[in-house]
Amino acid sequence: MHEYSPIYHNNPSQRTPCLLVLDASGSMDTITPTGKKRIDELNAGLIQLQQELMRDETAAMRVQLAIVCIGGESNGAKLIMDWTDAIDFKPPHLTAGGLTPLGEGMRMALQHVDTQKRQLQANGIGYTRPWIMVITDGEPTDSATWQIAVQECRSAETNKRCTIYPIGVADADMTVLQHISSTPALKLSEAKFKEYFQWLSRSLSSVSRSRPGEQVQMPAPNPWVTTTT
Amino acid sequence: MGDDDDLTLIDESHMTSSNQVSEAVWQTSWASVQGKAHIDGNIPNQDSVCIRTSTDGTVICAVVSDGAGTASRSAEGSKAAAAIIANLACQLISGKGADFILEDKHVQFIIQNGVEKFYHHIDAIIKNSTKGTDRNSFHCTMTAWFQTAHGGFIAQVGDSAGISTRFHWREVPGPDTVDLFPDGQYLLHDVERGEYVNETHFITEPDWQKHLRIHKLTADIDAVVLMSDGAMEIAMSQGRVFRGFLSNLVAKLMTTPDLSNRNTTIGRWLSDPQTFGATGDDKTLLIAVMKSSISIFSNKPLHLGPSSIKPPAAALSEIKAPPQERKTSLQVEDTTKNSLQRFITNTHANTEENHTATVNNLKRRISFLNKLTVFLLASTIISTLHFFQNKSQGKYFSELKPMEYLTSETLCPQIQKISGTQQIISTQYPWNQSYNAIMCP
Numbered sequence: 001m002h003e004y005s006p007i008y009h010n011n012p013s014q015r016t017p018c019l020l021v022l023d024a025s026g027s028m029d030t031i032t033p034t035g036k037k038r039i040d041e042l043n044a045g046l047i048q049l050q051q052e053l054m055r056d057e058t059a060a061m062r063v064q065l066a067i068v069c070i071g072g073e074s075n076g077a078k079l080i081m082d083w084t085d086a087i088d089f090k091p092p093h094l095t096a097g098g099l100t101p102l103g104e105g106m107r108m109a110l111q112h113v114d115t116q117k118r119q120l121q122a123n124g125i126g127y128t129r130p131w132i133m134v135i136t137d138g139e140p141t142d143s144a145t146w147q148i149a150v151q152e153c154r155s156a157e158t159n160k161r162c163t164i165y166p167i168g169v170a171d172a173d174m175t176v177l178q179h180i181s182s183t184p185a186l187k188l189s190e191a192k193f194k195e196y197f198q199w200l201s202r203s204l205s206s207v208s209r210s211r212p213g214e215q216v217q218m219p220a221p222n223p224w225v226t227t228t229t
Numbered sequence: 230m231g232d233d234d235d236l237t238l239i240d241e242s243h244m245t246s247s248n249q250v251s252e253a254v255w256q257t258s259w260a261s262v263q264g265k266a267h268i269d270g271n272i273p274n275q276d277s278v279c280i281r282t283s284t285d286g287t288v289i290c291a292v293v294s295d296g297a298g299t300a301s302r303s304a305e306g307s308k309a310a311a312a313i314i315a316n317l318a319c320q321l322i323s324g325k326g327a328d329f330i331l332e333d334k335h336v337q338f339i340i341q342n343g344v345e346k347f348y349h350h351i352d353a354i355i356k357n358s359t360k361g362t363d364r365n366s367f368h369c370t371m372t373a374w375f376q377t378a379h380g381g382f383i384a385q386v387g388d389s390a391g392i393s394t395r396f397h398w399r400e401v402p403g404p405d406t407v408d409l410f411p412d413g414q415y416l417l418h419d420v421e422r423g424e425y426v427n428e429t430h431f432i433t434e435p436d437w438q439k440h441l442r443i444h445k446l447t448a449d450i451d452a453v454v455l456m457s458d459g460a461m462e463i464a465m466s467q468g469r470v471f472r473g474f475l476s477n478l479v480a481k482l483m484t485t486p487d488l489s490n491r492n493t494t495i496g497r498w499l500s501d502p503q504t505f506g507a508t509g510d511d512k513t514l515l516i517a518v519m520k521s522s523i524s525i526f527s528n529k530p531l532h533l534g535p536s537s538i539k540p541p542a543a544a545l546s547e548i549k550a551p552p553q554e555r556k557t558s559l560q561v562e563d564t565t566k567n568s569l570q571r572f573i574t575n576t577h578a579n580t581e582e583n584h585t586a587t588v589n590n591l592k593r594r595i596s597f598l599n600k601l602t603v604f605l606l607a608s609t610i611i612s613t614l615h616f617f618q619n620k621s622q623g624k625y626f627s628e629l630k631p632m633e634y635l636t637s638e639t640l641c642p643q644i645q646k647i648s649g650t651q652q653i654i655s656t657q658y659p660w661n662q663s664y665n666a667i668m669c670p
Contacts, residue, residue, distance in 0.1 A: 014426045117424075126426035160424070210427040 011085065014126040016208040017064045017116055018200075021105045023136035023169075025071030028096035030137070030170070032190045038137060038169065039096040045193030046091035052201030053086040059201065060087040062208035066112055070105040070136075071098040077105035083116050086204075100138045103145030106180060109134075110152055113162050128207050130162040133200065135188065137169035139176050153180040167196070187226045195224035250488070253286030255376070256523060258482050258491035259515035262500040264459055266509030275304045275369075276457045276513040279311035283323035287378040290318035293389050293513050295457040297368035297431060302354075306367030309350050310432060314343035318375050327378060333443045336375060336382045340441060344371075344432050351433075368431040372418075372455050374517075381446040381453070383418045386437050388429040389513075390461055391418040392454040392470065393446045396522055399532040406532035409452070409479050410470040417470070418444045429458075451522040452479060459510030460499060472533045474498075483518055483527035 028039040036044075053059050063086040070077045075098030084090075113130045120127050140146035156162055164181040168174045170190045178185040188196050202219045250257055263274040275296030282289050292311040296303025318339045322331060351367045358366075370387025383391035394415035397408045408414075430440040446453070454475065456464055464475045478498055485491045499512040 128427050129425045207427070 007085070008120075008123040008125050011061055011087075012125060013061045014128070014208070015064045015085075015120060016059075016062050016128045016204055017066070017083065017113065017120075017130040018204055019066045019068065019109050019113055019130065019132050021068045021070065021102075021109050021132060021134040021136075022094060023071060023100055023102070023138065024069050024073075024094040024096050024098075025100040025136075025138055025141075026097050027100075027138050027171075028071070028094075030190075032170075034191045037096065038190055039094055041190065041193040042135070043091070043093055045197040046094075048194045049197035049201055050086075050089050050091050052198055053089065053204070056201070056205045059205040059208050061085065063204045064116070065089055066116070067092060068105050068109050068112070069094060070101055071096070073097060075099060077101050077108050079108065079112060083112075083119070099141040100136060101142040101145065102134070102136055102140035103142045103147070103149040106132075106134065106149040106153055107145065110156055110162070113156075117161075128210065129160065131204075131207075132162055132164045133167065134164065134177070134180070135167045135169060135196075136177065137172050137190070139173040150179045154182075157182055186221060188224055189226045192224040196221075199224055249282075250280055251282040251284055251286035252488070252520065254378070254520060255282075255286065255289055255517045256482070256491075256520055257282075257289065257291070257515065257517045258488065258495055259291075259513075260492050260496035260499055261457075261513035262496055262511065264508060264510040264512060265505040267511055269509075272298075273304045274511045275307055276459065276511040277304075277307040277311040277369075278455075278513050278515055279315040280515065281315045281319035283319065285327075287327060288319060288323040289374070289376040289381075289517065290315045290322065291455060291515055291517070292318075292371060292373045293455040293457055293515060294372075295370045295387065295389050295459075295511070295513070297370075298510075300366050300368035300433075302362065302366045303368050305354070306351065306433065307369040309367075310344075310347050310369050310371055313347045313350060314340065314371065314373055317343045317346060318373065322375060322377060329377060330379050331375060331377045331382065333382065333445060336384050336443050337441070339375070340371075340373065340384050340443075341438070344437065347432070364433045368433045370429060370457075371432050374453055374455055374515075376446075376453070376517075380448055381450070383444045383446065383453075383455075385418060385442050385444075386430055386432045386440050388458045390456055390458070390465075391444070392416065392456075393418070393450045394452050394454070395447070395449055396451040396526045404530055407480075407526050407529040408472075408532040409476045409526070410472055411532075415470060416444075416446075417465075417468070418442075450519075451526070452516065452518040454479075454517075455513075455515040457511065457513040459508050459512040460514045462508035462510070463499070463504050463512065464514065472531075476531050476533055479516055479518065480527070480531050482516055483523045 022042065024039060024042075028037070028042065030038050032038055032041055034041070053063055064083050065081070065086060066079065066083045067081040068077060069080045069092075072078075073095055080092055080094075109132050113132065117127065117130065140149075153164055157164060163183065165183055166177040166181050166185040167188050168177050168185055169188045172187070174185050174187060199219055199221055206219075257280055259278050259280060261274060261276045261278050263272075266272075267274065275298065277294045277296070278292070280289065280291040292315040294307035294311040296305075296307035300306065321339055322329065322335075348364070351364060355362050355364070355366075370389050371385070372387070372389035372391050373384045374391060375382050375384070381393075383393070385391065392410075392415055394410050397411035397414050399406045399408045399411070430437065434440075454464075463471070465471055470476075478495065481494060482491045485494060495514055495516070499514060504512070
C-alpha cells in the first residue's frame, strides 16, 4: 500500500494535504439567490480552486487534494478523487442526489488522511498537518455512524492527526456540525462558493510556505462567511 | 574528572572574555542575518549565535538558537539561551584543564544546567512583564557544539542542524581536488522536527529533555558547521550538503585570515537578495575549521561535482569476492589517497620532518598512478572519438557531454583559475547559477 512513488521523485517538495468532504445530497439542488443551484455553485467553486492554485507555483507543487463525496450518484460516502498534487488537479463535476451520510464521510476522510501520511513518510516527503474541509448544507442522516465519527474526529484533533474545518451552507445545522471539531464552524453564504474556494487556495498557499515555528497568516474569511447562528 | 558534580566548580581564569575568541586551534567564523519576511514585517532577527573559547583555543563552546516566529519574545529567548549555555559550557569545560575528557554525561549535565539557568533568567523577565507573557513567549531551539582537544559533541533540541566533516583529497583525471564535504566523511547531525514540517521542538517546552539528542564527534574532523533552519534552506539541498554554497564558502573563509572579514563574508552571502526566493526566515551560520587543516587544504582546487567516485554502498555490498581481488584501479587509488590523507592528518601531532620523505614518496607514487590512468583514459577516449568521427561525421560531440565534468570551468562556470588555483569570483555568488549547473549531478 505504502510504496515508493515516482511522483515524489519528480517533485520532492513538502506537501500540504487537504481533503475536501463535499455534500452532494439532494438538498444541494436548491436554487440560490443567484438563480443557480447550490451544486452548480459548488462545481464552479472547485474550478475556481484549481485556477487559484495554478496561479501560485509553490502551492501548485505543494498542495495535495483529495475529495470524499457524500450523497450524489453513489448515495453514500465515496472517495471520488484520490490524493492529487494541485498541479495535476482536475475538478470533478458533482451531481446532487440522495442522503447526507456525513458520519461515514468523515470516517472515510480520517482513514484516507492517515493512509496518505504513511504514503508520504514512505517516500521521505515532509508534510504539514493535513486539513479536512467539510462542506454541507444539511445534517447527518446516519446518526449512529455520526456519533462514532464525532468521537474519532475529536480524538484525531486532540492527537494532532489533522485539523478539521466544518463549513455549513444555508440551512446546515451548525450546532451538530460543530461537534466534529474544536475549530469554530463557519457559515458559508450559498452564493459565495467561489469566494470560499479563493480563500481556501490562499490559505493553503500560506500553509504550504510555512516554516517551523512561524505563525501562518491566514486570510480573513470575511468575503464568504455569514453570521453564524 | 569523572563526576558530574565536579563540573559545578567554575573557574573562569582559562576562558576568553566575551568579545574575544582564541584561534590557536580552530578558525571560527559566524554571522546571523534577518530574513526577508522579517525585514518586510519589521520583525527582529530571532536567531542568535554565541561562541566562547578557552584562552589556549583548545576548548570551543558554540550555540546557535532559533527563536520561534510564533513567540512574541523569541528574539530575547534565543539570545539569552545561546549566551547562557555557551558561557556555562566554556566555564565548566575550560576550567578542567587540558587533560579533561569530555563525555556525553558531561554534555547532558551542561545542557540541563544551562537550560535551568536560562529558565531562571526568563522567569525573572516574566515576573516583571505584562499578563500573558510566559515561557512559551521565549520559545527557541538550541544546537550546541562543545569541543576539547580530545573530542567534541553536538547537542540539539529542535531543528537547527550541525555538520562535522573530514576533508578529502579527490582523484579524477586532472589535478587533485579537495572535497570539503565528501560523502561518508561528513555527518549531518540532522534536525528534529515534529511529525509536520512546520512544527519543531523548543527548549522552553516542559518535555524538552525528551528531544535532547547528543552526538559524539569523531576525533579526526576538520570542520564543524552549525546552522539555523533558515540557513539550511541555502546550504542544504534535499537533505545533503549543497557544495555549491557551503564548500565555496568554507574555502573562501580558509583563505581569509581576518575574523571580521570572514564574518562579513558569511553575512554577505547569507543576506544576498538571491537567497530571498529560498527562504524568508532568519539565517545563522557558524563555521569552524581546524587551523592545521587550513594549512593543508586551503588554496586547492575544490571538488564540487559528483559527490563520490566510489561505488555506492549498496553496490559494494553486492561484491562477494574478497575486496582486494575485486578492486578497480580507481578504487585502489582512492584507498591509497585516503591513507595518505589520514597519514597527513595524523602527522599534525608528530614532527613533520620525520614523515616528509614518506609523504613525498606516497605522493610520487600516486602522481605516477594518476598520470598512467590519465594516459590510458585519454588514449581510449581519443581512439573512440576517432572511431565515431569516422562513423558519424563529427556528430559524436553531442554524445560526450558527461566528459565535460572533467573540467571544472565547464562544471561550474562561476569558478575561474586565478594564479594557478581555482577560487570563487567574489562578485559572483555560487547560487547565481541553477542548482543543476553547480552540482552537475
